[in-house]
Amino acid sequence: MSNDIYTPPKVWEWDQENGGAFAKINRPVAGPTHEKELPVGQHPLQLYSLATPNGVKVTIMLEELLALGKTGAEYDAHLIKITEGDQFGSGFVGVNPNSKIPAMLDNSTSPSTRIFESGSILLYLAEKFQAFIPSDPAKRTECLCWLFWQMGSAPMLGGGFGHFYAYAPEKYAYPINRYTMEVKRQLDVLDRQLGENRYIAGDDYSIADIAIWPWYGALVTNKVYEAAEFLEAHKYKNVLRWTHELEQRPAVKRGRMVNRTWGDPAEQLHERHDASDFETKTQDKLGASAEQ
Numbered sequence: 001m002s003n004d005i006y007t008p009p010k011v012w013e014w015d016q017e018n019g020g021a022f023a024k025i026n027r028p029v030a031g032p033t034h035e036k037e038l039p040v041g042q043h044p045l046q047l048y049s050l051a052t053p054n055g056v057k058v059t060i061m062l063e064e065l066l067a068l069g070k071t072g073a074e075y076d077a078h079l080i081k082i083t084e085g086d087q088f089g090s091g092f093v094g095v096n097p098n099s100k101i102p103a104m105l106d107n108s109t110s111p112s113t114r115i116f117e118s119g120s121i122l123l124y125l126a127e128k129f130q131a132f133i134p135s136d137p138a139k140r141t142e143c144l145c146w147l148f149w150q151m152g153s154a155p156m157l158g159g160g161f162g163h164f165y166a167y168a169p170e171k172y173a174y175p176i177n178r179y180t181m182e183v184k185r186q187l188d189v190l191d192r193q194l195g196e197n198r199y200i201a202g203d204d205y206s207i208a209d210i211a212i213w214p215w216y217g218a219l220v221t222n223k224v225y226e227a228a229e230f231l232e233a234h235k236y237k238n239v240l241r242w243t244h245e246l247e248q249r250p251a252v253k254r255g256r257m258v259n260r261t262w263g264d265p266a267e268q269l270h271e272r273h274d275a276s277d278f279e280t281k282t283q284d285k286l287g288a289s290a291e292q
């Protein structure tokens with residue numbers, strides 16, 4: 001690949017060697033590549049995920065629900081290694097035909113309910129447990145506006161800006177400028193909203209915060225794409241104030257650890273099957289017990 005001007009052929013052909021991070025798992029077709037059943041644990045909710053920003057939305061929500069005392073939100077979190085193609089196993093595709101984490105099964109219903117798309121999972125859980133979504137119709141609408149804002153906006157951040165700034169095999173001015181413009185605009189949207197409100201949708205912490213924080217909070221604190229300086233993240237003061245407030249929440253701290261396979265071993269809980277796993281099964285503890 002080079003910076004030469006590209007003239008599209010009459011019919012696009014799949015160049016399997018086109019390089020770039022994640023080229024190995026990208027395909028122009030859907031459906032399973034292999035037969036593989038999903039593991040099923042003992043709890044009502046079965047989550048199949050990885051601790052990317054999209055995955056973390058759901059684990060934060062589940063930990064917040066448990067912190068509120070909603071015991072029906074007990075869950076098993078199974079690790080899906082997307083760089084190894086686990087999302088293309090037949091069992092996973094059965095839960096999410098779109099082959100992306102997070103995906104969830106609610107085994108407390110008969111038959112089981114499958115839920116995919118992180119925004120839809122947050123809404124499902126908020127409605128099921130009547131929590132983190134306002135009951136007042138106007139406030140509920142505001143909360144859903146921001147939830148859907150996230151679902152429409154984050155692909156510009158991840159698939160657009162993050163891809164071309166951090167992952168593309170070569171840097172091109174055109175897409176980086178285009179998506180930087182859009183991401184800075186999005187940060188300004190959030191900054192203005194958070195200048196007038198404590199939380200995204202008003203006075204109360206909600207699924208709008210839980211959806212938006214893992215992407216935009218990580219961006220302004222340099223945890224994704226190493227782009228905080230490039231984007232002048234320090235200028236979005238209200239976003240930073242909100243980001244730091246949310247990161248202190250115990251459920252947010254726990255949610256970020258689940259299905260995490262990189263970074264500090266003390267913050268990696270590869271699978272979560274019980275609340276006590278946070279104390280006993282993080283990688284530092286498992287590594288230490290393997291050494292004894």
Ligand SMILES: N[C@@H](CCC(=O)N[C@@H](CS)C(=O)NCC(=O)O)C(=O)O
Pocket residue numbers: 025026052053054055082087099100101102116117118119
């Ligand atoms: N809109 C989806 C996006 C999910 C998504 O893009 N998941 C990524 C990880 S963050 C994934 O599973 N990628 C694997 C692949 O594309 O094969 C959601 O919010 O759930």
